[in-house]
Structure formats: structure tokens, C-alpha cells
Amino acid sequence: MKSFLPAFKARFVEAQKSFGNVPGTIRLVWAADPKTTATLGAITVVSAMLPVAQAYVAKLIIDSVLASIDHQLTVDIAARAIWPYLAVEFVLFAFGSFLSLLRRLAEQVLEQRAGHRITEEIIQKALRLPLPYFEDSQFYDGMQKARREAEYKALGIINNVFSFAQNTMTLFSFLFILVAMNPWIAVVLFSATIPSFAVQTRYSKLKFRLQSWRAPEARMMTYLEQVLTLDSTVKEVKLFGLGAELLDRFRQMFRKIFNEDMQLARKRLGLSFLWGLLSTISFYVCYAWIIYLAVLRKITVGDMTLYLAAVRQSQGSFQGLLDNVSRLYENGLFMDNLFSFLQIPEARVGGVLAYAPVTGRAGIRLDHVYFKYANSTDWAVEDVSLEIRPGEKFALVGENGSGKTTLIKLLTALYEPVQGSIWLNDVNVSEMNPGEVSRWIGVIFQDYVKYQLTLGENVGFGNVGRLREAERILSALDNAGANDLMRSLPQGLDSVLGHQFKGGRELSGGQWQRIALARAFMRDAPVLILDEPTSALDAESEYEIFKRFKALTEGKTAILISHRFSTVRIADRIGVMEKGRLIELGTHDELVKLGGRYATLFEMQAQGYR
16 A cells, blocks of 8 residues: 555656646647637537437438338328438538538648747747757757657647547437436446556556657757768768768667557557457447347337447547547647746846947956856866956967857856856946847857858848848958959859758858858947957968958957967957966967967967978
């Protein structure tokens, strides 16, 4: 008894949680398309009444035929008595067929609308979440669970709810007929279906747990498929002959998932058949009893037809009702993945501060800033204090992993410091809305995005409010030295870039980087941050851009990250990062004279040009 109670309590809590997702799902689908949802509900109510009406009309037809035979009526008189019932039965069946087609259409519309709504909800949630979530594998597993089959499960819950209502109404309609005939028939029929329901519920839970456990494997299969098919990776796959190896891994994961599914399906099929057989036996016992009553002339042949229909429909409705409950339970478990994802704590809202328009210069101050990544014991940024004056050109150098890019992400409010504070014009960044911060800071990261869209959109995305201002886009392209590139494209700003879509033009790495630079120049922000902005450019192109760098950033505060010392020496001051700490600070000449880390790195790079 002691071991039973915890297990029962756990199952009760799980069922409560699963069915608790039903109201939220109904609200979500209703919000997606209220008219179609209401139409599906109306179809359900009408469809629930049809079986009883059809069974009763069938009884009237049979009784009329038998009465005509008993009274030896002429064909004309018998026909006049029977044709109205046949006409009613035809209308009922035709109307039922129409409702079935209408239901299918409504389900198709609702499936697409609900699927789109759920995808939008997931995307909007992802947009509101802070960046560290996207660097956590468990977060991606959660998003995979939320996205997988969510739209189908949401529509499944709506259909289950409507079917539950329909089966309940149909069941109670026939229940009066069965109880009037013999209450024990109802007891036998309904009791025989309960074991099958228990089996379905148990295996619904097992299926949910199985699919939840293997979310990482499903995500790995998606990743392998992308590696084997995307243009950004297929070159190396072919060059190193990785295709067979990666495809074999893909197949092995599929076989593992397939075998697990088939094993579960076989067990479910076997037990469902055995307990379903009990349900079938109970039906035929009741069937034989009704025929026996008809043979004894205790009921008419029409009554027999009505009772047989009542037995068949009642057991089917009750079994369907329990099946609806089982499917609601299963779908509710899957929808819990979606609702759990949508309830992840979001980024700070901020914005309580009435901030001035983006005008003039901007200074930045960091006070003892610390930051570490999730599941890491080491500081990525440790005790960094720094003041960058308005209009100053500041450079950051250091080896890979020294914390330079992490520091930039802290400045742009993509990360929040674990300790310390960051100030923008004497305003604490933590008190500002992240969108407000982005209006003050324009940035290009070294892992910039290559949008498979038009040239104008690739540049205009740097300032989406001015996306359709051609003159502004052309000016940004000129600042990035990309005018020749634009003139070489057949449709100018309307030319599609990349080759994922028809008519697209693939660019070299240096050309893509010029476009990313133009995107940064597109934003008329007081602060401009360039993270390795010329790494893919040749020496001549780099020289041309940085020859104009001070002019292009006149009046702006500029922060530059680069491994090339020929680039960073143009900065007013240079900061040296090592293992998350700011270890040196000064002008190029000051740091060379200091003879520290900067001088060492500068000398090592200079030797390569001698």
C-alpha cells in the first residue's frame, strides 16, 4: 500500500498537468481562427444527433415494410407509407456526408492556421529571450520538443475535445434506449471497453517519454542533414570525403529511433488487440441477446434494428469517448513541451527610464564588470573597469578566447554582467530597454549573417527603419567601398545574394564582409563597434577602408577589435585582453615602450612582414 500511494500520486499529478494544458491549447487555437473553431464546434453538435435520427428512421422503414407485408397492402399504398421515411433517411445520410466533408475542410484550415500561430509564438518567444539561452544545448532540446508536432497536437486536442463532446451526446442519446431495453446490456458493453482504455493511456505516456528523451538525437539528425546538404558545409564534406561517414551516422540514428518506435508499437498493438477482443465478445453477446428477443417476438424486427444500432453505436461512442480521453492525455503531455518553452523567463524589459533621443556623442564606462558563461567555472570577463570617452577611437586586442567579443556583447546588452555595471552617457545599461541600447550602438560581429535576400535588404537591415531609403543604402555601400560590387550585379540593389534561391548570386568572403560593413555604416548611431571588420579582405582593400576610417567615424565613438596591429594602431587608445582581464591600456607608442604583452604580439606579427 505504501509503494502504491506514491505511484498513484505521481500519475495523478501527471494527468492533472496533461489535462491542464487543454484550456490553454483551446485558447491558442481559438486565437488562431475563431470562426473556423466555432464552425467545427457546430458541426460536432449536429453530427452527434445524426446517428440516433438515422437509427430511428431505419426502424420506422423496417416496421413499415413488415406492416405492409402483414396487412397485404398494395405496392402503391405501401410505397406511399414508406417513401417519406426513405426520403428522410436519404437527406440524413447526405447531410452527414456533407458535414464530414465540411469537417475535413475546417480541420485543414485550422491545422494550417494553428500551426502558423504556434510557430509565430515560438519565434516571438525566441526573440524575447536573452542570448545566453541560445548557447545552451538544453535550451535547443527544449525548443526542439516545443516545435516538434506542436501544431498537430494542438489541432488533435481540439478534435479530441469536440469528439469527446460528440461521443458524449451520442452516447447519452442511445443510453436511454439501452436502459429502457435492459440496463445490464449497458453495464456489460461499457465495462468491456475500460481495459483497452487503460492500455492506450499507459502507452501514450511511454510514447511521450520516449520522444522527450531522444530530443538531442532528433536535433543531431537535423544537424547532420544540414551539414550534408547546405552550401556552407557541402564543399568541405566533399573535399574530405565525409559524406559516407556522416550519412552512416544519420542512418544509425534513424534505425535506432525507428526500432524503438516499432518495439513500442508492437507491444501496444498486441495488448490493444487482446483487450479489444473482450470488447468485441461483449458486443456479440448483446447482439445474440437482442436477436433472441426478436425470435421470441418480444420485440419487433424494427425494434431489433434500433437496439442493434444502439448497441453498436453506444459501444463505439463509449470506446471513442475513452479513446478521446487517452488522446487528450497524450496530446496534453506533448503540449506541455510547448507551454513550458513559452514560460521560460524572458530578458529584462527595462525601458522605465525616459531616455533622450539618439543625438550627440556617447561615452561608455565599465565598473568592475564580471561575466561567466553557464556551466563554466572560469570568468570570461573578470574585473574589467574602463572608460571610453565620447568620440574616442578605441581598439581591443588579444588572443582568441581572451574575452574581447564577450566584452562587446556585454556592451551591446546581449549579455548582462554577473557583477559590476556598464554605463552609456551616465545611464546604467541595465535600466535601458535592449532595443533602446541597439539604437545607440551599431555593431558588426565577425560571424556576421549572410542573408539570402537582396543586396538592398542585406545593407538596409542595419537600420530597418530606413530599409527602403535607397540613397541611405547607397551611401553605406560607398562608405564600405562596395560601390563596384553593386554595379557588377545585374539588378543593383534588387539583386538576390547567395544561391539558395532562384537567380541568386554568390559572393566571395571579402565581398560579403564589405556588405556587412555597409550594414554597420547604415546605422547612424553614436557608437560604432567593429569586430574583425576586415578579416576576409585583402591588404589593399583593408588599407583603403581604414585610410577613411577616422573620417567615416567622425563624431562617433568607435570600438575596433582586430588581430592586425597595422589596423589597431590608428586608434586613439588600445586595450589588451588576456584570460578575460584588461591587462594593458594606452596608445600604440605607449604600449610598445611598455614592453609588455602588446609589444610582444606586435613584434611577433611584425617579424612576419620582414
